[in-house]
Amino acid sequence: MRSQLWGLYLREVLRTFRNPFVLLMTIVQPFMWLAFFGSGFGQYAQALAKALGTSNYIEFLLPGVLSTSMLSVGMFGSMSTIQDKRFGFMKRILITPTSKEVIFLSKAFGAATRGLVQIPVMVVAAIAFGVTFSLSPLDWLVWVLALLFAAVGFASMFLAITASSTDWQTPGVVSNFITMPLMFSSAALYPSGGFPSWMKAISDINPISFSASLGRGLVLGTGTNWLDLGYLAIFAVVMVTVGYFVSARWLKVE
């Protein structure tokens, strides 16, 4: 199983890095959020930052945008799976001793790796926007781990939902259906304190909120909340487990 998983995982990663367009889009998308959404408040940005307890709104926004980006990488994992089904590659894999579960794991980890590529680019961009960071390696490790858990969890969720589909349109439709509610019902772009109670309830269990909160601890220097990391780890484990069994049962070959 390890041999097949490593082979298929590396295939996913290499295909991303060898496709400059996909790589560029992966990096540019969160950067645009930072640039346009972060700068869109114009003269009000200073007042907004002050209200959020920071000197720069982008400091607040960056962890949220990176967390949201981990959500969107799941869609790429699904698209890659559907591409393999449509071009017959899924059949090629399954005629070997490789199982459907291994295919699922390779797609989930591959999508997560693609998501993590965004971190260094976004950090450099944020520094250019005047954001300062903690220099503690432990803080960084925890943040990267949190984003990894979020990415693996969301990628697994997407893969489980689209396991039986062979339609190119499905990942986009599912993404639209899931991404927007999860993004806007989280504390990624603004604090959840002012949410109506029903939205606050969603935000309080939304993994994006936990990931954003952990990142802010690092960026704003308010410390690491280990419970946030624990929650994200549980989210990843649950989603991988669900995806694993759903794929074994419902992953369509073509």
Next chain:
Amino acid sequence: MSEPAIVTQELTKRYGSSNGGVLALDHVSLTIPSATVFGLLGPNGAGKTTLIKVLTGISDITSGGARVAGFDVRRESLEVRRRIGWVAAEVILDDDFSAWENLWLQSRLQDLKEWEPRAEHLLQYFGLADRKDDRVSHYSSGMRKKLEIALALLHQPSVIFMDEPTIGLDVSTRRMLWDIVTGIHREFGVTVLLTTHYIEEAEALCDRVGIIDRGRIIATGTPAELKARVKADIVQLETHQPVEAAQLKAIPGVQDVRSQGNDWQIRVTSAEEFLPRLFATIRTDQVRRISVDEPSLETVFLDLTGRQIGSDEPMRDIRKFYAQMRRARA
């Protein structure tokens, strides 16, 4: 005597519900001896690809049983998959990867430890060694097909499934592939199950042929045995002017008459007896061209089903259609 490479017993595959749906394989019982090239000949939609899907474990069996390379397809699927190779109708490669990287990935999927010497040998054998580090997107269609066969052979399978391997290929590439199939069978000693709807392909390559139609195997044997079943000669006739079909049908010994314009295909019990009677019926100056053919596998199919292979079959597999379109654009 060694165990047969493939054995199916009353193998049935139904897509959709048990009441309705499509019966793709209808109680197929087949024995394919080891180290042979077995051709499955039939029109589009006959069940050829479904049989391969079922034997490779890609599709579930509805009822009946099958053994491949000595293992039960349902209960010992993993053992079967360790021992089979597959060459698809359309070439399926990772275009962003080189030939060597495609072989590396295949070695991973097959969980092979010492794969490099075998990969080098296969690249040499197929004449791809010089281009092994080039991305396969830069390969010609013939090279891509060769690489795909190399991938299928990497783990030294005992059975290779080739699903319409020459569909959409130009004539020279098709001939090259025929040589390869014959060569790998000889060089590597594998059993090849090949599906095709090209009569000449089945005749040129296969030790034994199974004729499949509407999910049923309707005949098996060597090409010579199958043709010997047809007690008829085929007379091809081209006339200058139209001739009445009834006139030809009335000649003693005529079994069947088909026409397209002034071209006639007349199936007769004995050409030797028919020809004098024909020239007694029509004037010799009416005849533009005439020839007598031995029965072919096409005749066998016609004899068994009353239809010609591919005469009225639409392209049912849309991926095969797209594969052809891609090749046409390349």
